[in-house]
């Protein structure tokens with residue numbers, strides 16, 4: 001899906017609850033067809049931001065320009081706007097006393113359809129889109145979490161929305177169900193061109209589906225960018241914390257703390273190999289050309305948007321000036337070098 005046209009432009013968005021300032025000036029441009037992921041600590045304002053986009057919360061000030069119209073302004077027709085947006089949540093929000101089909105036909109848009117058979121026909125089309133047509137007569141209690149979330153997604157699609165907002169929609173699901181819901185969301189994004197804005201604390205979700213990440217802290221977006229770039233080169237402490245939480249390489253800290261690995265008089269480094277890094281022979285090359293011993297302690301490859309991002313924790317041993325020359329060479333080869341422990 002090519003991402004070019006601006007769909008939502010948020011300018012200096014503020015939201016207060018009484019004296020509490022929860023959103024402190026958010027600026028964001030969301031393009032048609034994008035999958036944007038929002039991460040950040042609990043209480044940083046992520047849900048409030050999403051609820052403002054949906055006008056479930058009224059912004060205190062600022063603009064939300066949706067297809068050219070400022071929906072944060074007074075006198076906006078909220079219902080017209082809401083039709084362009086679907087939303088899904090962690091706890092599914094399906095009606096337990098209604099069958100799967102009834103859960104769909106009761107949505108505001110289908111409820112008005114006549115005759116009833118027409119509403120049911122459209123509901124079944126929606127269930128087909130989420131792969132649940134064979135469950136149409138079941139009650140939610142008979143469904144798995146992933147299937148309930150599919151019902152919720154079908155409901156959210158009933159308006160034929162431009163945007164799907166997801167607030168931790170996979171957080172209550174096991175890894176298999178998470179993967180199948182992500183596959184469905186990817187598919188809806190590709191096939192129907194639906195723009196997706198999703199809040200998650202699962203880095204694996206971001207790696208598998210998002211094009212862009214926005215990191216929120218204390219009511220502001222503190223860092224944002226292309227997913228690969230953010231994972232390869234996080235700048236803010238909070239971003240590093242989130243990224244490291246998902247990386248096998250962060251185990252090095254534990255291994256050192258537990259004295260499983262005892263740094264000796266060698267230099268301990270973290271090397272990050274991005275798509276711009278030169279070839280895989282870099283390690284053998286530095287040992288050969290600079291006469292240093294490179295001992296790999298931990299290694300990991302992430303696949304982000306189908307691109308590889310590699311990481312290695314290694315000790316580099318040798319004469320001081322040789323170690324430095326080896327590190328300089330790594331820099332020149334676009335390998336990011338972070339020193340964990342100095343010799």
Ligand code: ADP
Pocket residue numbers: 017020022040041042043044045046047048049
């Ligand atoms: P996040 O989704 O990042 O965890 P939220 O947007 O839910 O954060 O909440 C941000 C802050 O706003 C929190 O301090 C929360 O207590 C407060 N808050 C959220 N909704 C309301 C509300 N309706 N009334 C008062 N305070 C609220």
Ligand code: MG
Pocket residue numbers: 046047048
């Ligand atoms: Mg939240």
